[in-house]
Amino acid sequence: MSDSDYPFWSDEKTPPNQKVEVIAEDVIENTIENINLEDVEAKLTKARTQLILDQPFLGNLVLRLPLKAAGSWCKTSATDVKSFYYNPGFIDSLNNPQIKFVLIHEALHCALTHFARRGTRVKHKWDLACDFAINPLLVKEGFHPPIDVPIFRQYEGMIAEEIYPMIDDNSDQEPMDQHLYDDNPDKDQQQSDGGLREDQLQNENLEKTNKDKNPNTGKSPASQLAQQPAPLSPDEVDKLATQWQKNLASSAQLAQQAGKLDGEFAKLIDFFLQPQVSWQSLLAQYMSTFARDDFTYSRPSRRPGKAILPSLRSHQIDITVAIDTSGSISQDEIDEFISEINAIKANIRAGITLIACDDKISSESPWRFEAWEQLLFPASLGGGKGTNFNPVFNLINAQDVPSDVVIYFTDAKGKFPEFEPIYPVLWLVKGKERVPWGSRIQLN
Structure with missing residues (x-):
C-alpha cells in the first residue's frame, strides 16, 4: 500500500505555520x-494548561x-510511557491546535496501554494500528493534527486490535511518532566512530561549535537534549500498565466532577476500565446457567446402597x-465464534437455530443443528447492507415456543426492537457500542 492510499488531514481554518514540513518520513533537523x-x-x-481548563480528562x-526536548534521534515526538519527548524544531513549526493534538496523541498511547497490548504482533503494523485508532478519534472530537498525518476514517470507532488485521503487511506508511517502549533500534545504525550514537556525535559536534563561538558559556543548547531511552522491561510494562489504568480512572473522575466528560471519550473509558475477561469464558459461564441439569426422585439413582438417592436428569x-x-x-471472527458455540453446546445439550441477518434475514436462514450435530458454518451468509435487529426477533416471536436464550453476534450499530423480549438475550459486541437491554459481552 502506498502513501497515496491514505487520506491526509487538511483544514483551511487552521493553517500551519510556514515552517511545517512533511513529518511522516522526513526528519526535521x-x-x-x-x-x-x-x-x-x-x-x-x-x-x-489550555487542555486542563477546556478538556480536564485529556x-x-x-x-x-x-x-523532554530530544536529540536528533527524535523525528517528531515520542514516548517511552514515562515522558513526552519532542523534536524542538518540529514543535516550533506547529501552531497551538496542532501541539495539543500531538500531546494528546502521546498521552493516549499510554492511557490506552498500547505498550502492553502488542503481544506477538509485528511492531510496525501494531504501531500503525495504534496511530490509526487514536487519530480519527481526535479529529472527530475537534482536534487539529499536523499536516501530512494520515487520518484513516474507515477505522473510526475501532481499537488497535480490530485495525491491525486490516493493515497491509507491506504498507510503507510510517507512524506519526516514535513508540519507544518496545523499540529495539539496529545497533549498526545507532553507532558511529568510537561506538557513539549518531545523535550523540551530532550533539557533541554542535556543543563544540557553540563553545568555540562563546568560550565563556559552559553549557550549550545541545547538551540540554535528552538521549533516546532504553525499551521497557517486562516488569516495567506490567507496572506501568497498572499505573496508567489508575491514571485513566482518576482523570475520568476529575473530568466527571467538572462536568466535562462526554462523547467518544466517555465510551472509551467505559470500554478500557471494564474487567478484562475473555469473552469465551463469559459466554461459557452464561450458557451454563441455562443447562437443564437437575436431580429428581421420579427415577431414583441405581447406585447400590440402602439410601434412595436422586438421579441426575438433563433436558x-x-x-x-x-x-x-x-x-x-x-x-x-465469525469462524471463531461458531467454533466456541459448537464446543459449549456439546457440553450442555443444546439445539442451535442459526440466523444470518443484516437489514433483513438471509433467504437461506434459518439453519437448524441438533445437540448431537456439529455446528457448521454455511458456505455463504450473504449480507453486507445495513443493520436491523428487528427481523430476527420478529421471527423468534412468531414461533410457538420461543428459544430459551438468544445470542446475537454484532457490532451493535443498528436498529433495536423497541421493547425487550421476555426471553433472555446475550449480545456479543465487537466495538464500544452499548445495547439498550439484555446482557452484553465484549468481544475484543
Missing part, C-alpha cells in the same frame, strides 16, 4: 542554535508525561444464534 528551547517549552506548557493525562435447551452480516464482522 534539530538546528538548536537557531531555536530557543525555553520558547518551545513555553508553547508546550501553554497548550497543556489535560490530566497529558500532565502525567514530563516534557435439551434451544438456543437461537444470530449473526450480524452487515460487513463489520470479519470471516475469521
Whole structure:
C-alpha cells in the first residue's frame, strides 16, 4: 500500500505555520542554535494548561508525561510511557491546535496501554494500528493534527486490535511518532566512530561549535537534549500498565466532577476500565446457567446402597444464534465464534437455530443443528447492507415456543426492537457500542 492510499488531514481554518514540513518520513533537523528551547517549552506548557481548563480528562493525562526536548534521534515526538519527548524544531513549526493534538496523541498511547497490548504482533503494523485508532478519534472530537498525518476514517470507532488485521503487511506508511517502549533500534545504525550514537556525535559536534563561538558559556543548547531511552522491561510494562489504568480512572473522575466528560471519550473509558475477561469464558459461564441439569426422585439413582438417592436428569435447551452480516464482522471472527458455540453446546445439550441477518434475514436462514450435530458454518451468509435487529426477533416471536436464550453476534450499530423480549438475550459486541437491554459481552 502506498502513501497515496491514505487520506491526509487538511483544514483551511487552521493553517500551519510556514515552517511545517512533511513529518511522516522526513526528519526535521534539530538546528538548536537557531531555536530557543525555553520558547518551545513555553508553547508546550501553554497548550497543556489550555487542555486542563477546556478538556480536564485529556489535560490530566497529558500532565502525567514530563516534557523532554530530544536529540536528533527524535523525528517528531515520542514516548517511552514515562515522558513526552519532542523534536524542538518540529514543535516550533506547529501552531497551538496542532501541539495539543500531538500531546494528546502521546498521552493516549499510554492511557490506552498500547505498550502492553502488542503481544506477538509485528511492531510496525501494531504501531500503525495504534496511530490509526487514536487519530480519527481526535479529529472527530475537534482536534487539529499536523499536516501530512494520515487520518484513516474507515477505522473510526475501532481499537488497535480490530485495525491491525486490516493493515497491509507491506504498507510503507510510517507512524506519526516514535513508540519507544518496545523499540529495539539496529545497533549498526545507532553507532558511529568510537561506538557513539549518531545523535550523540551530532550533539557533541554542535556543543563544540557553540563553545568555540562563546568560550565563556559552559553549557550549550545541545547538551540540554535528552538521549533516546532504553525499551521497557517486562516488569516495567506490567507496572506501568497498572499505573496508567489508575491514571485513566482518576482523570475520568476529575473530568466527571467538572462536568466535562462526554462523547467518544466517555465510551472509551467505559470500554478500557471494564474487567478484562475473555469473552469465551463469559459466554461459557452464561450458557451454563441455562443447562437443564437437575436431580429428581421420579427415577431414583441405581447406585447400590440402602439410601434412595436422586438421579441426575438433563433436558435439551434451544438456543437461537444470530449473526450480524452487515460487513463489520470479519470471516475469521465469525469462524471463531461458531467454533466456541459448537464446543459449549456439546457440553450442555443444546439445539442451535442459526440466523444470518443484516437489514433483513438471509433467504437461506434459518439453519437448524441438533445437540448431537456439529455446528457448521454455511458456505455463504450473504449480507453486507445495513443493520436491523428487528427481523430476527420478529421471527423468534412468531414461533410457538420461543428459544430459551438468544445470542446475537454484532457490532451493535443498528436498529433495536423497541421493547425487550421476555426471553433472555446475550449480545456479543465487537466495538464500544452499548445495547439498550439484555446482557452484553465484549468481544475484543
